[in-house]
Amino acid sequence: MAEEHFDLVTIGAGSGGVRASRFAATLYGAKVACVELPFGFVASEEIGGAGGTCVIRGCVPKKLLVYGAAFAEEFADARGFGWDLAAGQAGPAHDWASLVQLKDKEIRRLNTTYGNILKNAGVTSIEGRGKLLDANTVEVTALDGSKRILKAKHILIATGGVATKIPIEGAEHAIISDEALALERLPEGPIAVLGAGYIATEFAGIFRGTHRHPVHLMFRGDKVLRGFDEECRDQVQENLVRRGVTVHPGCRPTKIVKQGDGSLVLHYVDGSGAEQQLGCALVMMATGRKPRVEGLGLEAVGIKMDSAGAISVDEFSRTSVPGVWAVGDVTNRINLTPVALMEGMAFAKHVLRFDVVPVSGQDVGTCSSQFKDGFSVGLGYTEEQATKEFSGNIDVYVSRFRPMKYTISGREEKTLMKLIVHAESDKVLGCHMVGPDAPEIMQGLAVALKCEATKAQFDSTVGIHPTAAEEFVTMRSRTRRVPGTGSRAP
Amino acid sequence: MNVAKLSTSIGLSARVAASASGEFDYDLFTLGAGSGGVRGSRFASSYGAKVAVAELPFDYVSSDTKGGVGGTCVLRGCVPKKLMVYASEYADDFKAAAGFGWAVPHEHVTHSWTAFIEAKRKELQRLNGAYKNTLKNAKVELIEGRGRVVDGHTVEVDGKRFTARNILIAVGGRPTKLPIPGAELCITSDEALELPDCPKKVAVLGGGYIAVEFSGIFSRMGSEVHTVFRQPLPLRGFDEEVRKFAAEQYAAAGLHLHPGVTPQSVARQPDGKLSLTVAHADGSTETLTGLDQVMMATGRVPNTANLGLAEAGVTLGKRGQVLVDEYCRTSVPSIWAVGDVIDRIQLTPVALMEGMAVAKSVVLGQLTSPDYWAVPSAVFSNPEIATVVRPSCGGWGVVVDAASQKVVGMHMVGAEAGEIMQGFAVAVKVGVTKAQLDSVVGIHPSAAEEFVTMRTVTRKVRKDA
Numbered sequence: 001m002a003e004e005h006f007d008l009v010t011i012g013a014g015s016g017g018v019r020a021s022r023f024a025a026t027l028y029g030a031k032v033a034c035v036e037l038p039f040g041f042v043a044s045e046e047i048g049g050a051g052g053t054c055v056i057r058g059c060v061p062k063k064l065l066v067y068g069a070a071f072a073e074e075f076a077d078a079r080g081f082g083w084d085l086a087a088g089q090a091g092p093a094h095d096w097a098s099l100v101q102l103k104d105k106e107i108r109r110l111n112t113t114y115g116n117i118l119k120n121a122g123v124t125s126i127e128g129r130g131k132l133l134d135a136n137t138v139e140v141t142a143l144d145g146s147k148r149i150l151k152a153k154h155i156l157i158a159t160g161g162v163a164t165k166i167p168i169e170g171a172e173h174a175i176i177s178d179e180a181l182a183l184e185r186l187p188e189g190p191i192a193v194l195g196a197g198y199i200a201t202e203f204a205g206i207f208r209g210t211h212r213h214p215v216h217l218m219f220r221g222d223k224v225l226r227g228f229d230e231e232c233r234d235q236v237q238e239n240l241v242r243r244g245v246t247v248h249p250g251c252r253p254t255k256i257v258k259q260g261d262g263s264l265v266l267h268y269v270d271g272s273g274a275e276q277q278l279g280c281a282l283v284m285m286a287t288g289r290k291p292r293v294e295g296l297g298l299e300a301v302g303i304k305m306d307s308a309g310a311i312s313v314d315e316f317s318r319t320s321v322p323g324v325w326a327v328g329d330v331t332n333r334i335n336l337t338p339v340a341l342m343e344g345m346a347f348a349k350h351v352l353r354f355d356v357v358p359v360s361g362q363d364v365g366t367c368s369s370q371f372k373d374g375f376s377v378g379l380g381y382t383e384e385q386a387t388k389e390f391s392g393n394i395d396v397y398v399s400r401f402r403p404m405k406y407t408i409s410g411r412e413e414k415t416l417m418k419l420i421v422h423a424e425s426d427k428v429l430g431c432h433m434v435g436p437d438a439p440e441i442m443q444g445l446a447v448a449l450k451c452e453a454t455k456a457q458f459d460s461t462v463g464i465h466p467t468a469a470e471e472f473v474t475m476r477s478r479t480r481r482v483p484g485t486g487s488r489a490p
Numbered sequence: 491m492n493v494a495k496l497s498t499s500i501g502l503s504a505r506v507a508a509s510a511s512g513e514f515d516y517d518l519f520t521l522g523a524g525s526g527g528v529r530g531s532r533f534a535s536s537y538g539a540k541v542a543v544a545e546l547p548f549d550y551v552s553s554d555t556k557g558g559v560g561g562t563c564v565l566r567g568c569v570p571k572k573l574m575v576y577a578s579e580y581a582d583d584f585k586a587a588a589g590f591g592w593a594v595p596h597e598h599v600t601h602s603w604t605a606f607i608e609a610k611r612k613e614l615q616r617l618n619g620a621y622k623n624t625l626k627n628a629k630v631e632l633i634e635g636r637g638r639v640v641d642g643h644t645v646e647v648d649g650k651r652f653t654a655r656n657i658l659i660a661v662g663g664r665p666t667k668l669p670i671p672g673a674e675l676c677i678t679s680d681e682a683l684e685l686p687d688c689p690k691k692v693a694v695l696g697g698g699y700i701a702v703e704f705s706g707i708f709s710r711m712g713s714e715v716h717t718v719f720r721q722p723l724p725l726r727g728f729d730e731e732v733r734k735f736a737a738e739q740y741a742a743a744g745l746h747l748h749p750g751v752t753p754q755s756v757a758r759q760p761d762g763k764l765s766l767t768v769a770h771a772d773g774s775t776e777t778l779t780g781l782d783q784v785m786m787a788t789g790r791v792p793n794t795a796n797l798g799l800a801e802a803g804v805t806l807g808k809r810g811q812v813l814v815d816e817y818c819r820t821s822v823p824s825i826w827a828v829g830d831v832i833d834r835i836q837l838t839p840v841a842l843m844e845g846m847a848v849a850k851s852v853v854l855g856q857l858t859s860p861d862y863w864a865v866p867s868a869v870f871s872n873p874e875i876a877t878v879v880r881p882s883c884g885g886w887g888v889v890v891d892a893a894s895q896k897v898v899g900m901h902m903v904g905a906e907a908g909e910i911m912q913g914f915a916v917a918v919k920v921g922v923t924k925a926q927l928d929s930v931v932g933i934h935p936s937a938a939e940e941f942v943t944m945r946t947v948t949r950k951v952r953k954d955a
Contacts, residue, residue, distance in 0.1 A: 054934075063935045068590035074583045075592075081577040082606030085584070086598035098591035210591075338932040338939065377933065404569070405576050407616075408609040437909045443938030444913020447930045451920045461916045462865045463839035464876065465563070466572045469912030470839065 001149050008351070009138045009152035010034045011130035011296065014052020015337040016328030017158030018114055019344030022121035028348065032123045033150055035130035035140050039111050041104070042178040043162060045295065046143070050114040050125070051107075053160050053329065054337040060110060061103045061181045062202060068099040069209025073243075077409035094210045096186045103181070126150070132157075132297040135323045139297075154323050154351050157311060158344070159296065161289045161329035166194070170256030173264055174283040177203065189281025192216040192266050194253055196224045200286035201236065204245050216278060218248040218268065228432070229382035231398065235416040235434040236376050242413060251276075256283055291330045308332055317347045325351065377438040379446050380430035383482070386420045390484040393423035395455075397475040403436055403468050417471050419455065423481065426454040427490045431472065441469040516542050518852060519645050519654035521637040521797070524561020525838040526829030527660030528621060530845030532628035537853040541630045542654075544637030544647045548618055550611065551680045552664055554796070555636065560614075560621045562662050562830065563838040569617065570610050570683045571703060575870045577606050578710035582872075601711065603687040610683070638798040642824045646798075656824050656852045659804075659812055660845065661797065663790040663830035668695065672756030675764055676784045679704065689713055689782035693766045695753050696787035697724035699869040702740065704785060706872035709744050716778055718748040718768060725869070728877065732901050736875055739903060743872050751776070756784050792831040809833055816859040818848050826852065837867055866915035868908030876911035877901045878918045887944055888927065895923045900941070910938045 008024050010017045013036035024030040037048030041057060049056050075091040085092060118125050126148065128140040138150040163176035175183075177199055191211060193204045196219035204217040217224070217240065223233045224240070224247075241247055250271030257265045266278045291310040298305070304312045304320035310332030317325050327347055328340035386394045397419040406413060415435030422429055431445045448458070463470030517539035520527045527543055535541040546557030550565065558565050581601075584594050625632050635648035643653050665678035677685075679700055688711045694701050697719030709715040717724070717740070723733040724740070724747070741747055751768040754775065759765055764781040792811045800806060805813045805821040811833035814820050818828050828844035830836045840860070847858040868876040878900045889899035900914050917927070932939030 059935050064590075068592075071583065071587045071590060071592050074580060074587075078580040078583075080609060081573075081580060082602045082604075082609065083577075083580055083584075084600045084602065086595050086600070087593075092587070092595070093593045095591045095593065102589060102591070336931075336934065338934045342931055404572060408573060408613050437906055439933045439936040440906045440910045440938045441913060443930075443933050443936060443941065444910060444915070444917060446913070446933065447922055447927055447942065448913060448916040448920055450926055450930045451917055451922045453916055453920045457920050458916055460861060461912075461919045462837070462843060464866045464868045464908050464912045464915065465838045466568045467868065467908045467912060469909045472912065473916065 001147065003149045003151050004033070005151045006031050006033045006124070007152070008032045008154045008156060009130075009150045010156040010158055011138065012036065012048075012052065012158035012160060012328070012330070013050040013114065013118065013125070014158060014160050014328060014340070015054045016160075016340035016344040017052065017156065018050070018117060019341045020156055020158065020327060020348045021123045022117055023345060023348040024351070025121045025123050032121075033126055033152075034118055034123050035126045035128060035138065035150075037129060038127055038143060041107070041182040046129070049111050050118065051111045052158075054340075055110045055114060056107055057178045057181055059337055061107055062206075064103045064106060065099065065181070065206045066202065068094075068102075069206045072209040073411075077405070077411055080409035080411075090212070096210055097184055099210070100181075100183065129295070131295060132301045132303075132324070134301055135321050152323075154325065156347060156351075157296065157298075157319070157324065157326040157330055158328045158340070159292045159330050161332070161335065162292050163199075163286070164288045164290050165285045166253065166287045168253055168255050170258065170264075171285070173256045173258050174285045176285055180284050186211050187281035188213065189263060190214040190216060190279065191282045191284065192218060192278055192280045193284045193286060194218050195286035195288075196221055196226065197286065197288075198225065199289075201225065201240065203284060203286060204240065205243070208243055208245050213281070214246055215244070216246045216248060216280070218251045218253065218266075218278075220250065220252050222249050225376065227382075228376060228378050229418060229430070230384060231418060232376050232378065232382075232416060232432050232434050235400075235414070239413055239434070289329070289335070291332050293330065306332075316350055317343055376432075376434040377442040378430070378432045379442055380428070380449050381420055382430060382432065383418070383420055386422070386429045387482050387484055387486070389486040390422055390429070390488050390490060391486055392425075392484050392489070394429070394482045394484050395421040395423045395478045396480050396482060397421065397455075397477070398479040399471050399475055401471065404466060405436070415468055415471075417475070419458070419472065419475055421455045422484075422490045425490050426456055428453050428455055428458060429490060433472075435468060437468065441472070445472060514643065514653045514655045516540050516631075516652060516654040518542075518656045518658060519637075519652055520544070520658040520660055521639070521645065522557075522561065522660035522662055522829070522831075523559040523621070523625065523632065524660060524662050524829060524841070525563045526662075526841035526845040527561065527658065528559070528625060528845070529842045530658050530660065530826075530828060530848045531630045532624060533846055533849035534853045535628045535630045537849060539849075539853045541628075542633055542652065543625065543630055544633045544635060544645070546636055547634055550614070550684050558618055559625070559632065560618050563841075564617050564621065565614055566680050566683055568838055570614060571679075572870060573610050573613065574606075574683065574707050575703065577601075578707045578872075581710045581712065601688070603685065607684065607686075638796065639802045639804070639825065640798060641802050642822045654824075656826060658845075658848060658852075659797070659799070659820070659825065659827040659831055660829045660841070661793040661831050663792050663833070663836065665786070666789045666791050667786045668753055668788050670753055670755050672758075672764075673786070675756050675758060676786045678786055682783075682785050685783070691763075691781050692716070692783045692785060693718055693764075693778055693781050694785045694787055695719070695766075696789075697721050697726060697749075698787065698789075699725065699871070700790075701785075701787035702736070702869060702871040704787060705740070705745050706743070706870075710872060714746070715744070716746045716748060716781075718751055718753060718766070718778075720750065720752055722749050724749075725875070728875070729899075729901055732875060732877070732903060735903050736871070736873075739873050740871065790830070790836070792833055794831060807833070817851050817857050818844050818860065819851075835862065835865055835867075837865070840865060864915060864919045866911050868911060870908065873904050874907035875901070875903050876907035878911060878915045888924070888941065890924045895925065897922050897924060897927060902941075904937060906937060910941075913938075914941060 007030035010021045021034045025032045039049030040047035128142040140148045165171045208215045253268045255267045306312045311326040327343035399417045418432040420430035461473045518541045520543040523545035548558030549556035637647045667673040691714045693716045705717045754767045765779040767777045812827040829841035843860045850858040866878040930942045
C-alpha cells in the first residue's frame with residue numbers, strides 16, 4: 001500500500017483538532033492531514049463529523065435549543081410589559097420538530113464550513129477511522145473497508161469524548177445528550193433528567209421551556225453544579241425550582257423498566273432511603289462523559305493513560321510517546337471548546353516552532369446555562385477555593401437583586417453577583433454570577449482578572465447605566481470576611 | 491472678585507462642631523435629589539456631616555415646579571427609557587420565535603401602551619420611595635420645594651431660609667426644543683415616556699443618543715419612524731466607523747433616516763395630525779405629513795435659570811452650565827456642583843462619581859477629583875452601542891496604542907453591547923495590553939468572546955510625530 005507523508009496527522013476534526021491543523025498549515029507551512037469519521041448527529045464508533053462535539057452535538061446545538069426554549073419565558077414576561085399574545089394562559093404552542101429542524105440546518109451548515117476551513121488552510125481531510133500503528137504511522141479505515149497508511153513526523157490525537165450512562169438495569173431505555181439533541185419529537189408525559197452537572201441542568205431548562213408535561217431533575221448529591229461557588233449553586237437550584245423543574249436531590253436511580261405502552265418507570269432510592277418510582281415518557285442520562293480512547297491503538301503504541309481513562313499529557317500537550325500529542329476533551333483537562341482551541345494553538349506553535357507555550361487553566365471561566373436568562377458563570381476562585389488556597393483574609397462581596405427587566409414583568413427571580421477579594425493585596429481572585437447575560441457580562445471581567453485587577457480598580461471604573469453589569473463595579477460594602485486557611489500569597 | 495479659597499485642612503470634628511454650635515444650620519445643603527445630589531448627600535452624611543437636600547414635588551413630567559426624588563435618571567431618563575426598550579424588544583422576540591418552532595398568532599398579538607405606562611409608573615413610584623428611604627436611612631433631611639441660592643452660605647426653599655457651610659448644586663438638566671414655529675405642538679422625552687398610546691407615525695428630531703433610542707423603541711413597537719437630523723450621520727462625537735455602521739443598522743432595522751436636513755416648522759393638519767417641514771442643504775424643502783407625534787430630542791440644557799446663581803457670584807458658561815474646577819468647585823469656594831448641571835459627561839455613573847468626590851472633599855477634607863479616564867457608556871438603540879473612551883482618530887473594535895500596546899479604546903455595535911462592555915472597561919482602566927486581551931480564554935458560546943479572539947489588525951493608526 002502506498003504511504004502518504006505528512007508533517008502532522010491529526011485524528012479528530014473537532015475544536016482542538018481543526019484549530020491545530022489549520023494553524024499548523026497556514027502559520028507554519030506544515031503539510032497536514034486531518035482524519036475524521038463521517039458526519040452524523042448521534043456519535044458512535046463509525047459516526048462523527050467535522051466540527052466535533054461542540055458544533056454537532058454540544059455547545060452550538062445546545063445554545064440553539066436554549067434560545068428556542070427561552071421564548072417561553074419571554075412570552076410570560078411580556079405580559080407585565082403590556083403584551084397580550086392571544087394564546088391563553090399557557091402561551092403559544094411549541095413544535096419541537098421545527099426547532100430540531102432549524103438546529104439540524106445550522107449544524108449541517110457549520111459542518112460544511114469546518115470542512116471548508118480545513119480545505120482553505122490546505123489541510124488534507126481524510127474520512128475514516130484513524131488508528132495508530134506506531135508513533136509515526138496512522139492507518140485510516142474508510143466506510144467501505146479500504147485502508148490508507150499515513151506517515152507523520154507528529155501525530156495529534158483530538159478525538160474528544162463521549163457521553164456515558166450509569167450502569168443500572170434498563171439503562172438502554174435512557175437516552176444521552178446526543179439523542180436528546182436529535183429527538184424528532186418530545187413524547188407525551190413527564191421527562192426525567194438524571195445528573196447534576198451543566199449538561200443535566202441545561203437540558204432540564206430546555207425541556208422545561210418547550211414541554212407541556214412535568215420535568216424532573218434527579219441527582220445523588222445535595223446540590224447542582226459541583227465545582228461552582230456554593231452560593232451560586234444555591235441560586236441556580238432556586239431558579240430551577242422557581243421555573244417549575246421538580247428537583248430531586250439525594251436520590252439514587254436503581255433501574256428503568258419499560259412498560260407495554262412504551263412508557264417508562266424510573267425506580268430510585270430517595271434521600272431517606274425509601275424506594276420510589278416515577279412514571280416518565282423519557283429518561284435522559286447526563287451523568288458524565290469520558291475520553292474517546294478506544295480503538296486508537298494507544299496501548300499498543302505505549303501511550304500512557306491516567307486513572308480517569310484520559311490520555312496523559314504534560315503542560316505542552318505531549319503524551320508519553322515522543323512525537324505523539326493530544327489536546328481537547330480526550331485529555332480531560334478542562335473540557336471546554338475555547339480551552340481546546342487554546343491547547344490546539346499552543347500545540348501548533350510548539351510542535352513546529354518550538355515556542356514554548358504552556359497551557360494554563362488559571363483564568364478559564366466556567367459557564368453553564370440552564371435557561372437563556374438563567375446563566376451562571378464562574379471566573380477564578382470560588383469563595384471556598386480561595387479560602388483554602390490563600391493566607392490572609394478573603395473579603396466576599398455579594399449582591400443579590402432583581403434585574404430591572406423582572407421588576408415589571410413580575411418574575412421573582414434574583415440575579416446573584418459575587419466578588420472574591422484577597423483583603424491584604426486587594427486582588428480580585430474570583431467573579432461569579434447567576435443571572436441573565438452572565439456570559440456576556442463576564443467575558444470582559446475575565447480580561448480584568450487576567451490583568452490582576454484590584455478591587456480598587458474595579459471600584460474606580462465608571463459604570464454603564466442602566467445595565468446589570470455595572471453592579472460589579474459598585475459593590476461598596478463587604479458582605480463578610482473569611483480567614484484564609486492556605487499558605488499562598490496571591 | 492477673587493475670594494480666598496476655603497481652607498480644606500479643617501478637621502471633620504471642627505466642621506461638625508461648627509454646625510452643632512449653630513454657626514450654620516447644615517454642613518452641606520444640596521439642591522436637587524437626583525443621581526449626583528443623592529450620592530453626594532448621603533455619603534457626606536455617612537462621613538459625619540449634617541446634610542439637607544431640597545427637591546421639587548414629584549411628577550413624571552418635569553417643569554419649573556415639578557421634579558421628584560430620583561431625578562432625571564430614575565423618573566424620566568435611564569430607568570423608564572430602559573423599561574421602554576425592554577417592552578419594545580419583545581416585539582422582535584415574537585417575530586423570531588416562529589423560526590424556533592413557536593406558534594405566535596401574529597395577527598392577534600396586541601400591546602396595551604396604557605398597561606405598560608401603568609406598570610412603568612408603578613415601578614417609578616417604588617423607586618422614588620426607595621430613594622426617599624435611602625436619604626432617610628442616611629439621616630439626610632429632605633425638604634420639598636423649589637430651592638435657590640441666596641449667597642455662598644445661604645439657600646432659600648419656597649421662601650424659607652437655611653444656612654450651610656457648603657452648598658451643592660445638583661439640579662440636573664431638562665430637554666430643550668428648537669425655537670421653530672409649531673414647537674409647542676412637539677413633545678420631548680419627558681412626554682414621550684408618558685404617551686397615552688404608541689404613535690403610528692412619528693418624526694424624531696435629533697441625531698443624538700436620545701433620538702436614536704426613542705426611534706428604536708417606536709420602530710420596534712410598529713411605528714413608522716422618521717429620524718431627522720442635521721449631520722450626515724447620527725451620533726456626533728462617536729467614532730466615524732461606528733456612526734456609519736450604526737446608521738446602516740438602523741436603516742436595516744426599519745428606521746427612515748433623514749440626514750443633512752434642518753427642521754423649519756411644525757403645523758397641525760385639519761385631521762388633527764401633524765406635519766413637519768424641513769429644509770435640505772440646497773435650500774429645497776420637504777414636508778412629512780400624517781404624523782401622530784413630533785418628538786424633539788434636540789438637546790438638553792442645565793437647569794440653572796432662576797436659581798440665584800449669578801447673583802451669588804457663581805460663574806456660568808455659555809450653555810448655562812455651572813463652571814467648576816477639577817474638584818467640582820464653583821467660582822464661589824463654598825459652592826460645589828455635580829451632574830448634568832455642569833455639563834461635563836451627562837451620565838448617571840459620572841454624576842455618582844462626582845457626588846462622591848465632593849462628599850470626600852467637603853466633609854473629609856480630602857480634595858478629590860473625579861477621574862474621567864476610561865468612562866464607558868452605552869446607547870440602547872436598535873442595535874445597541876457601547877464604548878470605552880472615544881479616541882479622536884478612527885478605530886474599530888479594539889484600538890491599541892502602537893507604542894505601549896495598551897488598549898485605549900473599545901467599541902461595539904450589537905446586542906447586549908452595554909452588558910458586554912462593562913467588564914472590558916475595568917480591563918482598560920487597569921491598562922490591559924492587546925497581548926493580555928488575546929491570552930484570555932473565551933466564554934463560549936457568547937458574542938463577547940469575539941473581543942478576545944480578534945487576531946488580525948484591521949489597520950494601524952499612527953499619530954504624527
